[in-house]
Amino acid sequence: MQTTIDYFGESHRILRQTVSRFVQKEIKPYVEEWEETGEFPRELFVKAAEVGLMGVCYPEDWSGIDTDLFHEVVVTEELTRSGSGGIAAGLMSHSIALPPILALGNSEQKLRFIPPVLRGEKIAALGITEPGGGSDVANIRTRAVRDGDYYVVNGAKTMITSGCRADFVTMAVRTGETGYKGISLMVVETGTPGFTVSKKLRKMGWWASDTAELSLVDVRVPAENRLGGEGAAFYGLMHNFQKERLYIAVMANTTAQMALEESLNYAGAREAFGRPLTGFQVTRHKLVDMAVLVEVSREFTYRIAAKIQAEENMVKEISMAKVFSTDICDRVCHAAVQIHGGYGYMREYPVERLYRDSRILSIGGGTTEIMKEIISKMIL
Ligand SMILES: Cc1cc2nc3c(=O)[nH]c(=O)nc-3n(C[C@H](O)[C@H](O)[C@H](O)COP(=O)(O)OP(=O)(O)OC[C@H]3O[C@@H](n4cnc5c(N)ncnc54)[C@H](O)[C@@H]3O)c2cc1C
Incomplete structure (x- = not known):
């Protein structure tokens, strides 16, 4: 008969100790302050990377630590134990932003976008939800129109975790027909002209994570930032x-x-x-x-x-x-x-x-x- 003990071995126990120590030293003493200010310092990403927390469950080729899923379960449990869901969600926004790059990106894209995030130098966010709706992903309206070596992107995203200070957003955009088949994923670098954080959103909970509304007006995204083929977002x-x-x-x-x-x-x-x-x-x-x-x-x-x-x-x-x-x-x-x-x-x-x-x-x-x-x- 399987028990919980079987899910976690020695390496999980050591990781749990590491993350727990990190939470006690680098997060717990500051939780109240960061909850009130609605943000935690950017340097926390670097500190988390230094103890190996950011790269858990990512391939070593891209500066990760190739481990089983239960190591990531351990990280999630111990970060949640900080008592601030917002810190856990904000610090780990890459856990939703990077997997599409891993799944669809080519080697050059993986090398460009993944290691700097796992080293804590860059912040990644995932942009799917739009003001018009989040559940109906097939109905995404932010449009990307091909123009030579670029896509010209226009639209808006909302409720994006880490969106206020992300260096890039893995974004779902419409490149074609209606429905899922017309949606593509691309990496939109936030320094690109026309990309703005239109609002920092105030929330019921998760106060310490920044949550953004984003505006895109004629943002020229290099075609080489598209992940997989057109329509591959699904x-x-x-x-x-x-x-x-x-x-x-x-x-x-x-x-x-x-x-x-x-x-x-x-x-x-x-x-x-x-x-x-x-x-x-x-x-x-x-x-x-x-x-x-x-x-x-x-x-x-x-x-x-x-x-x-x-x-x-x-x-x-x-x-x-x-x-x-x-x-x-x-x-x-x-x-x-x-x-x-x-x-x-x-x-x-x-x-x-x-x-x-x-x-x-x-x-x-x-x-x-x-x-x-x-x-x-x-x-x-
Ligand atoms: C703190 C926070 C952080 C977030 N972070 C991110 C992020 O990083 N990236 C991102 O892309 N999004 C993010 N989101 C958005 C989140 O994913 C959406 O809020 C969620 O998917 C729901 O979409 P919506 O808010 O537009 O609600 P809607 O889709 O408008 O739904 C409204 C209500 O209608 C119900 N409903 C909708 N369709 C159906 C149906 N077919 N059948 C029955 N009921 C239905 C829903 O269940 C819900 O109760 C975040 C949201 C919050 C609050």
């Missing part, structure tokens, strides 16, 4: 979604675990009517319900990760994992705030931020409703 993006959904599920499970731990501590220490909160059966059972949900969700996610690692097609199951883990995360965080009473509503208590940060997880990387559409097509 393959590159599908490649991305499976892993992105796994990382979001891992974030959700870890966020829920933290909310549970905070609640166990608080309920043991706080007294009401002359006894600790754990003296009330209703509180004990609430804590048990939370523990059951977190345990089941985490085990299911690990199991699916193991199957993805074994290169099994897990589109249906990873969609299920995202639906389940993000739902239990919302429920566990809600219960955690309730157990904390009024203090759960106060900034000083970690559950307040966990509750706010949780809300994006069932929306980003494909909403719960879109996950259910995917699952329904596979089971009906």
Whole structure:
């Protein structure tokens, strides 16, 4: 019988220690400040790269560290344990921006774009969502028209993580007919004339990650920045979604675990009517319900990760994992705030931020409703 122990070996344990130390030293002391300012220092990317965190699970040919998927699970879990989903999301925005380059790019493009990001020198973002819609990816309107050796790009993107200060955006654009077949991916370098950050967006949670609205007016993108052939975006993006959904599920499970731990501590220490909160059966059972949900969700996610690692097609199951883990995360965080009473509503208590940060997880990387559409097509 397989247990969680089997998913993580010695190299995962060492990596966990490394990331945990990094989080304790370089992130934890500054979380409040960065959450308030809505940004963390750019040098954090370099520091993270120095301890080998940025390149985990990337081929060594492109300055990565070729490891199995569970090493990236470890990185996601430990960064989430910083208590700021925004820092984890912002620091790791390359985890959604680089895979399409890996999947579709040629050697020259990989060499140009991947190593500087994994060294922490450059910041990469992924630009799919547009003001007109995010779920309906096939309906992307940002248009790229071929003009000799260039594409002239016009349009807008929104809610782009790390978009305010990215050096390049792996962007989905329309180069042809309506629908998926007319969408291409290209690397748009943000210093190109006509590219502007039109707005830094203010958010409910993930405060420490910058989130941008981008405007593109006659931006001339070299044709050599196109990833794969015209209309090849579908393959590159599908490649991305499976892993992105796994990382979001891992974030959700870890966020829920933290909310549970905070609640166990608080309920043991706080007294009401002359006894600790754990003296009330209703509180004990609430804590048990939370523990059951977190345990089941985490085990299911690990199991699916193991199957993805074994290169099994897990589109249906990873969609299920995202639906389940993000739902239990919302429920566990809600219960955690309730157990904390009024203090759960106060900034000083970690559950307040966990509750706010949780809300994006069932929306980003494909909403719960879109996950259910995917699952329904596979089971009906
Ligand atoms: C903090 C944050 C960071 C983000 N980072 C990025 C990023 O880095 N890059 C990027 O490209 N995007 C990013 N996004 C955007 C995110 O991916 C989208 O918000 C998401 O895909 C949903 O798109 P939408 O907001 O346009 O909602 P819509 O697509 O307009 O959906 C609105 C509602 O309608 C439902 N709906 C839509 N279609 C259907 C359907 N067919 N059936 C049933 N229900 C449906 C949705 O589930 C949702 O409930 C980010 C968003 C946030 C909030």
